[in-house]
């Protein structure tokens with residue numbers, strides 16, 4: 343099975359999605375902020391919207407893999423099961439008595455149910471009979487013994503393929519950090535990925551997939567902000583250079599704010615030489631061009647305007663911006679609703695949320711075909727079509 347991605351826009355052949363499930367039903371007004379959702383999604387409608395997203399991709403000959411299915415299949419492998427379970431039980435909040443009890447509960451579950459528990463978490467009241475012990479007794483009945491992972495929906499962030507290697511990332515927010523123990527197990531143990539080499543690991547410096555853009559074969563951009571640290575960008579650069587996967591990396595500082603948590607919230611590619619970009623940052627976004635010195639160490643030049651640095655690294659005259667031409671208020675509203683977070687199915691063909699009427703109209707005026715999907719519920723987690731997808735195979739551009 344081919345696993346290969348060398349650009350943002352090569353024809354998409356295989357993509358990893360996560361159909362939202364019971365983990366979304368864990369969100370309440372008390373925990374939605376810490377679980378990184380801005381509202382409480384209607385789960386059934388979110389699933390309908392997600393099914394329509396998957397159908398839009400399948401209709402265009404894209405193979406859709408589901409994270410939940412891959413995880414259940416992975417957990418049939420004893421080593422995978424042992425590794426993932428040990429990760430959950432290492433949570434220091436559990437204490438010995440509760441840890442033993444949770445360990446026995448997990449050991450009793452078949453792979454599919456275990457996958458469900460690992461994704462949806464385990465509530466205090468679901469661990470029956472209660473094990474007693476101080477930790478369990480002092481917990482609130484609304485507390486989780488195993489925290490749910492509602493942000494699994496955003497498969498973009500927990501792994502990213504660079505050519506034939508996969509970087510399992512290191513997620514910065516506590517609410518998401520356990521996600522990568524699941525993606526890592528899938529890539530290490532699922533037969534479909536046998537032989538896949540890991541380029542990055544969750545124990546390393548923070549790095550999230552939403553910050554990594556494959557601008558062109560051998561050219562990456564890495565956003566540095568709320569989620570990806572300069573040290574994460576440097577570590578990935580060193581590994582990418584050592585593996586010969588890129589000759590140039592652009593490190594792109596972005597504001598450390600929720601609205602711009604990843605580079606792909608302000609900029610995504612829609613053609614081999616075109617991006618859609620949040621107009622309010624288009625003139626100010628800068629990039630450090632990073633190349634390897636004689637020892638393979640990443641070295642940065644002084645920062646320059648992003649578009650200029652990107653065009654030079656990509657070997658093109660100009661990186662076109664689809665000028666959304668929006669007034670600042672509309673631009674801000676549509677950026678918040680992931681208008682700039684498109685998923686390219688191929689050059690000049692992308693998936694976008696229908697609600698971003700103005701941005702989509704401008705894309706079409708610029709010759710980009712837009713496949714509109716509804717995201718009223720999906721968007722409550724603050725992520726669009728690119729955030730919700732991890733390309734595993736694209737037709738090579740190089």
Ligand SMILES: NC(=O)NCCC[C@H](N)C(=O)O
Nearest residue numbers: 378496552604723724725729
């Ligand atoms: N690449 C992305 O921008 N992903 C969206 C992640 C949204 C999620 N609620 C988060 O805060 O991490």
